[in-house]
Amino acid sequence: MSLVLLLVAGGAQAFALDDWSSVEAEARGQTVYFDAWGGDPDVNAYLDWVAEAMAARHGVDVVHVKLADTAEAVSRVLAEKAAGNTDDGAIDLIWLNGENFAAMKKNGLLYGPFAQRLPHYALTDPADHPAVREDFTLPTEGYESPWGKAQLTFYHDSARVASPPRSIPALLDWARAHPGRFTYPLPPDFLGSSFLKQALLALVDDRTPLYHPVAEADFDAVTAPLWDYLDRLHPYLWRRGRTFPASDATLRRLMGDGELSLAFTFTPSAPAVAVAAHRLPPTTRSYVLDGGTLGNVHFVAIPFNAAHKAGALVLANFLLSPQAQARKQSLDGWGDATVLAMEALSPDQRAALADDADNPARLPAGALSRTLAEPHPSWTPRLEAAWQARYGAR
Known part of the structure; x- marks a missing residue:
């Protein structure tokens, strides 16, 4: 049986990852520091509920360490490793995916593999749902546990817009006809960077280079259609593209x-959540572009030097x-889509996850099937840097 050793105030203690009851016993009384983006009130409120549930059910205190950028947490773990801190790290669990997972994996900053040992992991049906085993083309190999699904979703006020644009080229035509009525968040905000990737996928003739490391491609040639597109789009954005909102929440x-x-x-589901909370008008409608939109699974991971690994494991399983x-x-x-496979659940569990069909701002049934895979994670920082060089100083 494989033992995972933890150093705690009272000395060395051990739990067996193959014996879940020993993990839960070790976790009781621990405080788990969960580093997760803190820029959305709905996410923060959900994590408050998680903390209450974890304390009541497992005797584990959860502290949500609110991040503006997940890269902050990655940098901290990297600095701790460089300083020789191998068992008393400040971070126990991180919400991440994409380039941040790639950076932690490359630098040996992850604990695991652990995901397959979580009792609830089987409910994702990983054999038949490969998306929960891959992060921006990279195999997770058990070093991340899936948490939720996301997909780029457009929404509009149907009282103002009868026929919204259904493609990236059509979006440019629409912006010209409706100046100042659209924009995107400032990269490197996750949503802003996602818009760059969505546009690039729509504009290139050959997507193949985007699914391999960026160093293997002629970056300038591949991205030339994107910069040409943005040069034409920006004058018609909100505030003429001279200022960009900071985040998804600001855009909403x-x-x-x-x-x-x-x-x-x-x-x-964010537009429908906002309609239900009276933050968007009831005339709000959601849709996915005809050619599909970027989609991915987001995950949680445990740093290699987490001080409270057992508590982090119990939290990951509860999530x-x-x-x-x-x-x-x-x-x-929050409205964040589940990663659980419906066929792995009981009828009552499936009913609890059923969509609210009464909210007209929800996506139509089947819309999320039109998913475009995320490019290789190395493309994201290169696109962000190139965007900043071209538009950031304006």
Whole structure:
């Protein structure tokens, strides 16, 4: 049996990863520091509920360390490794994916593999759902546990926009006809960078280079259509492209204030959540571009030097529980889509995860099947740097 050794104040203690009861026993009384993006009130409120549930059920205190950028947490773990801190790290669990996972994996900053040992991991049905085993083309190999699904989703006020644009080229035509009514967040904000990738995927003749390391491609040649497109789009954006909103939440607020008529998010249910909370008008409608949009699974991971690994494991497992996944997906909460496979659940569990068909801002059935895979993670920082060099100084 494989033992995982933890150093705690009272000396060395051990739990067996193959014996889940020993993990839960070791976790009781621990405080887990969960580093996760803190820029959305719905996400923060959901994590408050998670903390209450973890304390009541498992005797584990969860502290949400609110991040503006997940790269902050990656940098901290890297600095701790460089300083020789191998067992008393400040971070126990991180919400991450994409380039941040790639950076941690490359630098040996991850604990594991552990995901397959979580009791609730089987409910994702990983054999038949490969998306939960791959992060921006990289195999997770058990070093991340899936937490939720996301897909780029456009939404509009149907009282203002009768026929929204259904493609990236059509978006340019629409912006010209409706100046100032659309924009995107400032890269390297995750949503802003996602818009760059979405546009690039739509504009290139051959997507193949995007699914291999960026160093293997002629970056200038591949991205030339993107910069040409943005040069033409920016004069018709909100504030003429001279200022960009900071985040998804800011974009949604601009929609609620009536400054924009068209926006997008990476949380498909977010517009419906905002309508239910009276932050967007009831005339809001959601849709996916005809050619599909970027989609991915987001994950949680445990740093190699986490001080409270048992507590982090119990938290990761709870986040995959049917109750926690249903609460997360609910329009009364965050609205983040579940990673659980419906065929692996009981009828009652499936019913708890059923969509709220009464909310007209929800995506039509089947829309999320039109998914475009994320490019190789190395493309994201290169695109962000090139965008900053071209537009950041304006």
